[in-house]
Amino acid sequence: MLVASVAGGAVLGGVLTLLPWERAAPRAPAPAPGARAHAAVAAGVPASLPDLATLIGEREARLRARPKDAVSWAVLGSAYVERGRRTADARYYPRAERALRMSLKVRARGNAQALGGLAALANARRDFRAARGWAEAARTAEPGRWTTYPLLIDAYRGLGDHEAARASLDRLRELRSGPAVMVWAAAVYRDQGWREDAAAQLADAVAGARTPAERAAYLERAGQLAWERGDREDALGHFRRALRIDPDQRAAQAGQGRALAALGRTTEALNAYRAALAGQPSPQYALELGELYESLGLGRAARAQYDLLRARVRGAAAGGADEELVLGRFEADHGDPAAAVRRLRAQWARQPGVEVADALGWALHRAGDDEEALRFAGIATDATKGGGVRSAPYAYHRGMIERELTRYGPARRHLQEALRINPYFSPVHARTVREALTELGEPSVAEVPDFTGPPCRSARCA
Known part of the structure; x- marks a missing residue:
């Protein structure tokens, strides 16, 4: 009766009273910011910027006292990589490289953590060949380390090797x-x-x-x-x-x-872009905002963003990062198409991925070389060549190149496909697609293939 009365009183009073043996186990305290960021960096997952700042400060202090701590050098280098990536500040990348190479200097053999950090750094810099090399070295050093395989996937995707990316994913799933x-x-x-x-x-x-x-x-x-x-x-x-x-x-x-x-x-939209650029002044965001201004007839504001884009590309290069792909895209549409071709050919030689194939094809079209442009546009959009991604800009580029080559049937199909995939893909180019389709009109009888063929004299036709 006493227990029943206590229970009833607890319910009526809105307070649950537990008997001594029923008390809930105390919750573990939440991890400290530095520990949270360390766990995220070690697992290759995103960490918050405040937690990263704490982790960097902690590891820098630790290394002043223990400069032979190879693990702390690797953690610090990886934290610098993530900080640079999240803030689009390439100044962190040389610091990351120094820390990661110091980790290898302190402990060269079997240091998969530092090798993986160098692979992550190379991916962040868009140096996918180097990333593949470092990640493969990390895999050799420690084949069962699952965090190496996302680095390999990133590198293989950048190099257009989709079969290797899929194989790395399969291995990753076996491990994790x-x-x-x-x-x-x-x-x-x-x-x-x-x-x-x-x-x-x-x-x-x-x-x-x-x-x-x-x-x-x-x-x-x-x-x-x-x-x-x-x-x-x-x-x-x-x-x-x-x-x-x-x-x-x-x-x-x-x-x-x-x-x-x-x-x-x-x-x-303008406010969102400005806020994004204030916290992460990425050349890609500057290009998008510039094109939005341009679509609104605000030419001076657009040019200011394009100037910012060029400045950010220069800053990235000073930190060893490669933003030539964005600069090539900009030059093709808003600057010097011939310069875009030169830049993007060099990109293709270094990292022949689908993104580069599309950009180079478009730059060649803008420079007047549509036959070669179509070859690269085909790589970007042909699933058998790795271009399986469904992309409105890629379909648009291919359609416009085909239109210039008077291949009106394929041009119409690819331009229509661009609008089916994403009718809002660009404030500037989506309008161009609609105008081109209006100009192309409906298919003519001459464009319809003849499926009848010669008369069939075989008994199978009966």
Whole structure:
């Protein structure tokens, strides 16, 4: 009766009273910021910028006292890489390289952590050949280290070796499961054109993310995938959720700018882009904002963004990072197409990925060489050559090249495909697609293939 009375009183009073043997186990204290960032960096997943700053400060202090600590040098170098990537500040990359090479100097043999850090650094700098070399060395040093395989996937994708990327994903899945693995699976599936599978993997990754920074990063990727398929509202929802969780998620802020511009909410779009550039002055964001200004007839504002783009490319080069792809795209549409061709041919020689094939094909078209342009546009859009990703800009580029070559049937198909994939893919070029389709008109009888063939005299025709 006494127990019943106590229980009843607890319910009526709104307080649950536990008996001594029923007391809940104390919760473990939340990890400190530096520990959170260390766990994220070690696992190759996103960390928040404040946590990264704490981790960097802690490791720098530790290394002043213990300069022979190879692990701390590797952790510090990897944290610098992530900081540089998140802030688009290439000044962190030389610091990262010095720290990672110091780790190898202190302990050369079997130091897969430092080798992996150098692979991550090379990927961040868009030096995919070097990234492949460092990641393969890390795999040799420690074949069962699962965090090496995302680095290999990133490098192989940049080099256009999609079979090797898929093989690395298969090995990664043998070693590990969980949200980070799902994100890399989504990247490989996207490249193969399996958008629904990629979206499912990202949704599961968001649900299983362990930290706010990780969840925000995965929401940004899900938003980008929604944007690529032209779902403006869904993309905007993902980007907004990412920013609510992590206000430093600038990629989501730039994504918000894209989606808002496509929805006709121009003032909000401009504000989103400006905020993204303030926190992460990426040349790609400057190009997008410049083109948005241009579509609004604001030429002076557009030119200011293009000047920022050039300055950021120079700054990236000073830190060993390669932003020639963005600069080549800019030159093709807004500057010197011949210079774009020169830059992008050099890119193709270094890293023959699908992105570079598309950009080089478009630059060749803008420079007047449409026959060679079509070859590269074909690489970017032909699944048998690695171009399985469903991309509105790639389809647009190929269609416009075919139109110039008077291949009107394929041109019409690819321009229509661009609008089917994402009718809002560019504030400037989506309008050009519609104008080109209007000019091409409906297919003529001459464009329809003759499927009748010669008369059949075989008994099988009867």
